[in-house]
């Protein structure tokens with residue numbers, strides 16, 4: 001695995017993801033890191049932030065050691081993906097395994113998002129860059145995107161082996177008699193390739209050198225979403241190493257300004273308290289849109305007081321195993337989750353954790369195969385599920 005650092009910037013629409021992603025990249029490049037900014041935003045906003053005209057054909061140098069890649073998904077789109085996706089849903093439906101599986105597959109996103117992930121993987125693997133900074137889409141899409149590798153993995157482990165065998169043996173007869181749509185071998189191969197690719201994506205994005213920065217503005221609605229996102233990201237195994245509160249009003253003399261400054265200070269304090277121990281960095285509301293290298297560097301200097309966008313203490317891994325006498329405890333970090341929102345089920349060596357609208361199917365490590373769940377609890381943002389060996393019953 002390469003040593004490339006990966007930073008993902010996410011947050012609600014319009015909070016400043018593209019701006020802070022670009023600012024962090026400028027600062028990293030100036031510290032000597034070969035840096036690539038990848039953007040999947042069709043509005044080309046990263047190109048606008050740097051005041052360039054990116055055409056989506058490849059990384060474009062904008063400063064010393066800093067390239068920008070604007071992904072043009074329509075240009076890259078591999079036709080096969082949409083047909084594979086449609087096919088999977090059809091099969092699950094008609095094969096009667098639909099109920100559980102279709103539910104899991106609802107998280108399958110579109111081709112653009114898959115392509116973005118594969119590009120990130122390619123550039124991280126290539127070793128050409130020390131830092132890949134990804135300007136993500138607004139939160140909901142990012143979460144969909146980040147849950148994809150695991151959703152497909154679940155499908156491949158549970159359903160695919162059977163299906164591939166059946167399909168290969170019975171292609172013609174089955175299709176005629178049952179109406180289950182039969183894929184051609186090119187679809188079968190494409191699905192398997194995609195699965196392997198996404199397994200690599202997942203490995204890259206959940207590696208210790210990949211972290212997420214959660215951008216928000218200190219407004220009630222935005223903050224509420226940021227808190228939910230923080231929980232969901234941990235649920236899927238991503239490490240969030242900082243939140244950035246953007247567009248903080250400088251204190252001012254008139255009533256209008258001091259009113260805002262006070263309200264923001266209150267929300268910011270709330271955010272710090274809620275998100276602790278996550279560092280909450282701040283970015284001031286600048287007098288003009290931060291566009292171009294000079295402005296972005298100044299902004300980065302204000303966000304990262306130590307002057308280093310990567311010098312943030314190592315993020316805790318979201319999932320750990322602990323031993324407690326005879327018991328093994330699976331500890332899943334779920335910051336800000338509340339009891340009523342969390343649902344837990346055990347099924348055939350899998351632990352299914354649902355928080356709000358998001359669900360994760362955790363394949364249990366082999367150490368836990370002959371164990372059963374004896375208890376679970378949620379405290380201080382940690383979900384602890386206790387397992388006991390079956391022969392101790």
Ligand SMILES: Nc1ncnc2c1ncn2[C@@H]1O[C@H](COP(=O)(O)OP(=O)(O)OP(=O)(O)O)[C@@H](O)[C@H]1O
Nearest residue numbers: 013014015016017018019247284285286288289290
């Ligand atoms: N700290 C700041 N001070 C002043 N203006 C800012 C600041 N941060 C962002 N902006 C401006 O706010 C607008 C939105 O920022 P940006 O495009 O970075 O948000 P985004 O989260 O990427 O939006 P989207 O969800 O649409 O991708 C831009 O015009 C940007 O220049």
Ligand SMILES: [Mg+2]
Nearest residue numbers: 017018041045
């Ligand atoms: Mg943006």
